[in-house]
Amino acid sequence: MTLVILTGGIDLSVGSILALSGAIMAGLLKRGTELEALNLYIGYGAPAAIVVGLLVGASLGWFNGLMVTRFRVPPFIATLAMLTIARGLTKLYTGGEAITGLGQVFVSIGSGRLLGIPNQFWIAAGIVLVAVVLLRKTRFGRYVYAVGGNEEAATLSGLNVARVKRSVYVIAGTLAAVGGLIVTSRLNSATPIAGEGMELDSIAAVVIGGTSLSGGRGSVAGTVLGALIIGVLNSGLVIMGVDPFWQQVIKGCVILVAVVIDRLNYKE
Amino acid sequence: MSEHDEVVLAAQGITKRFGGVKALDEAHLEVRAGQVTAVMGENGAGKSTLMKVLAGVYQDYEGRILRNGREAVFANPRQAQEHGVTIIHQELNLIPNLSVAENLFLGREFLDGLGLIDFRRMRREAAALLQRLDLDVDPRTRISTLRVGQQQILEIARALALHARVIIMDEPTSAISEREVDVLFGLIDSLRREGVAIVYISHKMDEVFRIADRITIMRDGRTVGSAPRAALSHDGVVRMMVGRDLKDFFVQTPTARGSEVLRVQEICLPHPDRVGDFLVKDISFSVARGEVLGLFGLMGAGRSELFETIFGLHARTASGQVFLEGREVRLSSCAEAIAAGLALVPEDRKRQGLMMDMSVAASISLASLAQVERFGFLSDRRERALAGDFGQRLRIRAVSHRQPVKHLSGGNQQKVVLAKWLATRPRVLLLDEPTRGIDVNAKNQIYRLIHELATAGLAIVVVSSELPEIIALAHRIIVLSEGRQTAEFSRAQATEESILKAALPRSLSSSRPPSSSGAATR
Incomplete structure (x- = not known):
């Protein structure tokens, strides 16, 4: 997301792409592909399912890019459309139900540990x-900065x-699919509503991290910090037992404060 | 109406700081009714800052502003307007998609009994204003369809609609043609007769001496002199501005001419909107090693478009041939043009030349990043070396190579753009208005640089709308008018008059040339 915003664009579809690619990974593991016309059944191991899932993410991202560059659709609109499309496809593919029971190998990716630290951390x-x-x-x-x-x-x-x-x-699409991989394998389940609202969290993380929405200025380090702040808020407020409705209000305020501070600094 | 010659607006001992830097240091200025007060000074002398103080844009200054002899404090531009003081900024502030009438009364629309906009009255009032200014435009016309000169006059109309008694004009002629300048000056003249006070900021000596009653000169945030026009000479004003003699600003260029490097033939670029009309029509020329070719033309003559076409930017619509050292090249993108050894320093460095947030080093290396790579990764050390090398050669003044270019002065920014292109090791350098909006010192350095580069064997094409500049720099001068080549002069033949004559559009209806002329040749 940082990269997209650095070019002056935005990607609203990452949450949906996350869900769709996660669902496809889960679906392939569970059901494989049946080509009735050819009377062919293809079963998938975890690596193959993951590769296909990532490819789906990448190609949806590519489609976003094509809309933006070739047909000059504003990024906001192009990816808003993709948000809906990918979400709809997810629901179609899953039939609206969670796909669960994905096998030891796949699940170990998201919930396993290396040197005592969760795999997710290493991947991130x-x-x-x-x-x-x-x-x-x-x-x-x-x-990217120049554009x-x-x-x-x-x-x-x-x-x-x-x-x-x-x-x-x-x-952005590929990394959203990586997110889909992590979420799906950690929960041992792909739900059609996975990643809802994540596009907003990820944009918030980028913005809190000091990247300018008009492009050209910002850094990944800032985004990491922004993501940590969002993460701490998301779980910290729950731990503190804050009313969930208030949690959202507080999160919004933090985003505003961060951006206002950045603006004031930037103006010297 | 105030008496003529009475001081209607005065600034006394104005000091304004930006951080630790004093932009204005006890500056003063007197503006008289019915007079044009010109303010001159190098870039960075504090002219614009002083004007913004007068117009209520800045409030945190020291010193006093007197309006009709009484102290006035403007909390914002609107209050200044209510006191009759209006500023017309260099960048025009009209809304392109609204009509002339809507723009004129923006923020002060006439309302009917129901609280809705009374368009009929607005149109009527607008028409009356436009007639007063002799501008033949329907009040319903959208701004985006007007020429820059017409928009300029509309800004004045807007000031008049606000009942302005003091109008500050910041470089009003920087973007308009010679003919539109005449219209503007006629207008200023009649305003002057009505007792309106005009503050006129410009770099153009001839204009100032033509229109001003008084000239005030600023340097380093201070007012260094103020006198009636008749008491001043061109050279005197320049000396006050810079404290140097005019002779310094002219460079000698050699007349040696090597082998041909770039030749273009029959370059045409159709107008994007008007079918059968051309922005550039059948332009052919060649440049040799060590030669500086000047391209002169007024705004809208197609100079920048010609450069862009040669540089591969309009590959889909343009036609014509480009030869480099005798071999034809097909340039369908800027990347190919750069690879072929062309470099284009664009006219508007903020819009086309630089990423304002990028560091000096990154800006210089941008078009030649392959040079600073090591094993496929960018090397800080190589980038520093490249930036340092060009920084020294061009005498770029920056705190460090990591400083963002937006903090540099205009002249140094321009040098960064030049450095970026020289770093690509071009054979042909296309310079579009290389000294626009930069101070006299930086100008002089850039003239010298152009001279050095030509001596070193580069072929250089310079576009300029400043006659003395192009005559001083170029070995040969080609004149464009309305997209066509109208004359060619050698250095010896060229005079300001002859060049300007060739550059003036022939037909009076320059905005609407006959539509059938070009259609048949496509």
Whole structure:
């Protein structure tokens, strides 16, 4: 999400893509693919199901990018449409029911531990590391900042603006699918409502982390911090026994305060 | 109505700080009714800041503002307007999708008995204003369809609709054609006769001497002089502005001409909206090693569009051929143009040249990142070296290479853009208004640089709308008017008059050329 927003875009569809790719992983594990016409049944092990799920995420992201670059649909609209489409597909695929009982191998990914630390942490840390290197140390990362900072100047500097934009949506879609993998395997269940509201949490994390919604300014480190704040709020308020209705109000206020502080700093 | 020549607005001992920096240091200014007071000074001299203080944009200043002899404090621009003081900013503040009438009365719409907008009355009043200003435009026209010069006059109309007695104009002619300047000056003249006080900020010496009654000169946030126009000379004003002699600002360029590097033939770019009309029509020229070719044209002559077309930006719609060192190249994107050895320094560095949040080093390396890579990753050390190298050559003044470019002055920003393009090691440099909006010192440095680069064997094409600049820089000058080439001069033949004559549009209906002219050739 940080990458998408750095280019001046936004991706509202990550929660739905998370749900759909999670459901597909679960569905493939559980039911396999039946091609009645060919009288063919394909069963999936965990690795194959995961790969297909990630590919689904990537291709939906690619589709978002295509809409944004080729057909000049504003990112907000393109991904809003995808939010609905992917959610609908999830419900169609699951028939509105949770898919459960996904087998030891798959479940161990989300709930297992390595060196006493949950796998989720390692996966997240790995992604953060790669993202930091990508943004700070590669041409592509620099181009992401450039496109968000000034698209016209980027074009004149010989950058393929459309390709950069498509790439960030593909990355966002793929990472949403990774999220789907983690959530589904941790719960040992893919529900059609998984990830609802997560797009907003992830945008909030990016914004709290100091990335500018108009693009060109921000960092992954900031987003990690933002995500931690959101995470601490989400669980901390529950632990403190705060009324769930108030939790939302408080979360919203924190987002506002963070952004206002950032604005004031930025204005010098 | 105030007496003519009476001081209607005065600034006394105004000091304004931005952080630790004093933008204004005890500046003063007197504005008289029925007079045009020109304010001149290098960029950063504090002119705009002083105007913003006068117009109520800034409130945290020291010193006093007197309106008709009484101290006035403007808490915001609206209060200044209520006191009859209105500013017309350099960037026009009209809303493109609203009509002329709606813009004129924005925020003060006439309402009918039901509290709804009384469009009929608004149109009537707008029409009356437009007639007073001699602007032949229907009040229902959308702003976006008007030319910049017409929009400029509308801004004045809006000021008049506010019953302004003091109108501050910040570089009003920076974006309009010579002919529209005449219209504007006629208008200023009649306002002056009505007793309106005008504050006129401009860099253009000729204009100031043509229109001003008094000239006030600022330097480093201070008012360094103020006198009736008749008591001042061009050179005198320049000396006060910079404390230097005019001779310094001219550079010698060699006349040596090497082999041809770039040749373009019959470049055409159709107008995106008007079928059969062309932004650029049949332009052909060539540039040689070590040569500086000047392209002169007024606004709308197609200069920037010509550059963009050569640079591969309009590959889908444009036609024509581009030859590099005798071989034809097909440039369908800017990346290909850069790879072929072209570099384009665009006209508007904020909009087209820079990412304002990027650091100096990142901005310089952006178009040539492959050079600063090591094993597929960007190397800080190499990037620093690249930025440091060009920073030194171009004398870029920045706190560090990590400073965001938005904190640099206009001149240094322009040097960063130049550095970015020189870092791509081009063979041909296309410079679009390379000294627009930068101070005299930086201008001078850029002139020298252009001269050095040409001597080093680059082929350079410079677009400029400043006659003395293009005559001083170029070996040859091509004049464009309405997308067509109308004249070519050698350095020896070129005079300001002859160039300008060729640049002025032929037909009076320049905004609507005959639509059949180009259609047949496509």
